[in-house]
Amino acid sequence: MVSGWFRRAPRAGGTPTPRSTAPAPLDGPREAMVRDFLALDQRLSIIAEGVDAAADLATDRSLTREFEPVRASVYASIDWYLRLSGQSTELPAAGTGLVSESEYRQCSEALRTAIADLDRFYTAHSTAIENARAVRAAVPDQAGATARASDAAVDAVGALDPHLRDYSSIRAAVAEHARARDAFDRARTAGESSVIHNATADLASAVADLRAAVVEAPGRAEEVRRALASVRTRRSAVATRAQRLPQAYSALLREFSAACSEDLVGDDRRGDEALRSADHFIDAATELLAGDPDAAAERVASARGRLADAEGFVDGVTDRLALLRDVRADPRRLEADVRFAIRDAQLLAVDRRLVPRWGSVLDAAAARVERATAALVGTHPDYWGYVQELTSVSGFVAETVAKMKGEGRR
Numbered sequence: 001m002v003s004g005w006f007r008r009a010p011r012a013g014g015t016p017t018p019r020s021t022a023p024a025p026l027d028g029p030r031e032a033m034v035r036d037f038l039a040l041d042q043r044l045s046i047i048a049e050g051v052d053a054a055a056d057l058a059t060d061r062s063l064t065r066e067f068e069p070v071r072a073s074v075y076a077s078i079d080w081y082l083r084l085s086g087q088s089t090e091l092p093a094a095g096t097g098l099v100s101e102s103e104y105r106q107c108s109e110a111l112r113t114a115i116a117d118l119d120r121f122y123t124a125h126s127t128a129i130e131n132a133r134a135v136r137a138a139v140p141d142q143a144g145a146t147a148r149a150s151d152a153a154v155d156a157v158g159a160l161d162p163h164l165r166d167y168s169s170i171r172a173a174v175a176e177h178a179r180a181r182d183a184f185d186r187a188r189t190a191g192e193s194s195v196i197h198n199a200t201a202d203l204a205s206a207v208a209d210l211r212a213a214v215v216e217a218p219g220r221a222e223e224v225r226r227a228l229a230s231v232r233t234r235r236s237a238v239a240t241r242a243q244r245l246p247q248a249y250s251a252l253l254r255e256f257s258a259a260c261s262e263d264l265v266g267d268d269r270r271g272d273e274a275l276r277s278a279d280h281f282i283d284a285a286t287e288l289l290a291g292d293p294d295a296a297a298e299r300v301a302s303a304r305g306r307l308a309d310a311e312g313f314v315d316g317v318t319d320r321l322a323l324l325r326d327v328r329a330d331p332r333r334l335e336a337d338v339r340f341a342i343r344d345a346q347l348l349a350v351d352r353r354l355v356p357r358w359g360s361v362l363d364a365a366a367a368r369v370e371r372a373t374a375a376l377v378g379t380h381p382d383y384w385g386y387v388q389e390l391t392s393v394s395g396f397v398a399e400t401v402a403k404m405k406g407e408g409r410r
Contacts, residue, residue: 029101029108033084036111036115037085040074043118043119044074046122046129049133049136050063053136053193057132057197060128063129063132067125074118077110081107135197136193139196146200149207150181163291169216169220170213170214170217172213173213180202180206180207183203184199223297228285231285234304238278238311242272242275244314245317249267251321255328255380259384260320260383270313271313275307278303281306282299285299323387327386334390337394338390341398342369346359346362348404358403365393365397365400372385372386372393
């Protein structure tokens with residue numbers, strides 16, 4: 001099988017060297033075969049260039065796969081042409097006979113069939129082919145423009161005040177840019193389009209990040225200063241709410257059974273630890289702000305995270321107390337909501353004729369509600385267990401409804 005023949009120099013075609021001296025009447029069929037081959041060569045060169053570029057530059061990875069059977073068929077007709085024109089290395093032994101007019105005509109027919117296959121492929125994939133060719137053709141210009149942008153970004157860093165160049169964001173962006181520029185320069189030296197294309201994209205991204213860091217650097221300290229003030233305000237609010245935590249926890253233990261709050265044991269201590277950790281990050285951010293606001297911003301982000309943890313511990317107790325008081329005041333309201341969801345699901349099962357499959361499942365869900373309600377006995381019922389069970393049933397019923405609707409669509 002011929003591979004990459006259209007890149008050879010000199011190109012196949014022109015006046016082929018005949019395998020043997022043929023009579024004059026064969027000149028017409030032979031020249032027609034050569035013309036068909038040249039037409040095929042032109043089409044294949046354009047398409048193969050686009051397909052190979054799409055593969056190398058990853059503009060359309062499916063193009064190569066779809067072109068393979070067409071390429072194989074085309075190469076088969078090219079092999080035939082090369083044998084008849086005397087350009088194949090697989091020439092028959094001397095004295096095996098002359099090339100007949102019929103052979104030339106049959107080869108021409110095969111070449112024209114291959115041309116038609118290429119035309120159909122190009123028609124179907126012309127956008128992807130031409131896009132890949134254009135991208136490859138633009139690689140040198142894009143590389144040059146990116147190199148100039150890279151140089152300009154380096155100059156912009158040099159124009160910054162010295163203390164701004166010490167910012168973490170500037171140092172990180174400069175280091176990443178240097179790495180990308182080194183890879184880019186090596187790719188241009190190697191000269192392979194696909195490698196240059198990828199290195200150019202990598203460098204362009206690094207240049208954009210460096211430019212952004214340079215633009216943001218002068219106002220970075222003020223930005224982080226505002227963020228630090230905001231996190232201090234939030235810390236004060238959380239601390240105020242945390243002061244109510246012991247009272248709320250005491251009410252939980254006094255008004256409800258121990259089972260209603262056993263998962264919250266130690267949350268007051270964990271909330272205090274989270275607040276102290278947030279204070280540590282706030283203090284660190286304050287110290288770093290003047291010299292490296294980027295590092296200060298990282299501490300501010302950590303402080304926010306620890307404050308969120310503290311809020312979770314505080315709200316976990318106060319929200320639990322409020323929820324249990326609501327349930328205690330009207331335990332049947334939650335039960336009614338879940339029973340309504342079950343009845344609605346049962347009606348759906350009847351409407352879609354799914355009772356044989358899902359009827360018993362929904363009956364079991366209703367039985368769970370009955371048991372949870374019956375367990376609300378004694379001076380201090382386990383209201384939290386009741387809430388958890390009915391919430392679980394509600395979620396189960398919702399999943400069942402989704403499955404029934406899915407079966408109905410099928």
